[in-house]
Amino acid sequence: MAIIYREIQEKDNFKLAELIRTILREFKIDKPGTVYTDPTTDHLSTVFETSASAYWIAEEDGEIIGGCGIYPTEGLPEGCVELVKLxxxxxxxxxxxxxxxxxxxxxxxxxxxxxxxxxxxxxxLTTAISMYEKANFKRLSAALGNSGHFACNVWMLLVL
Known part of the structure; x- marks a missing residue:
């Protein structure tokens, strides 16, 4: 069956949070300062009601198999948005x-x-980083904005 791409809905919250935490455990990055402990992970449909944000779900046979979005994270420079929760x-x-x-x-x-x-x-997350680099994201030497995810230590920027 084909993969369907659609925007997040309230019914996706539980399954999406479960998927995200499973993946973080798989890569052994299920620690404080990540989305693993971020309380917003449990109600992402509400988070993405924010103006000028979006979250995409990939669904196959009625199961969520992925997600990714953009969010206007606090403290980012004007005209910059964060790619989140891929x-x-x-x-x-x-x-x-x-x-x-x-x-x-x-x-x-x-x-x-x-x-x-x-x-x-x-x-x-070497495969993801390679994908970002192929999409012309460039590495930064420090974090931008105030995501609250202090455990992350790879920062990248794409100029559109």
Whole structure:
């Protein structure tokens, strides 16, 4: 069956939070200062009701297999938005799901008039970092904004 890409809905909250935490445990980055302990992870549909934000869900056979969004994180420079919560289930990797979710999020950023996309990640997520680099994200030497995810130590920026 085909993969469906759609915007987040309230009914997705529990399954999406479960998927995110499973993936963080898989990569052993389930620690304080990440979305693992962030209370907003349990109600992401509410978070993305924020103006000029968007969150995309990848669904296959009624199951959520990934998600990614953009969010106007506090403290970012004018015209900059954060690429947030890009996760794909283990069985969905290598099929272009993450890349499609990232592209849909970047298109949303352009739609809202942003001219830069910032992200935070971990060195353990080598496949994701490689994908970001192929999409022309450049590494930064320090964090931007106030995401509250102090454990992240890879920072990247895409100029649109």
């Amino acid at each position: 996760y794909t289930a283990a069985e969905a990797r290598g099929k272009g799901v993450g890349k499609t979710l990232m592209q849909k999020s970047i298109e949303s950023a352009q739609h809202f008039g942003y001219n830069e996309v910032y992200l935070e990640s971990f060195p353990e």
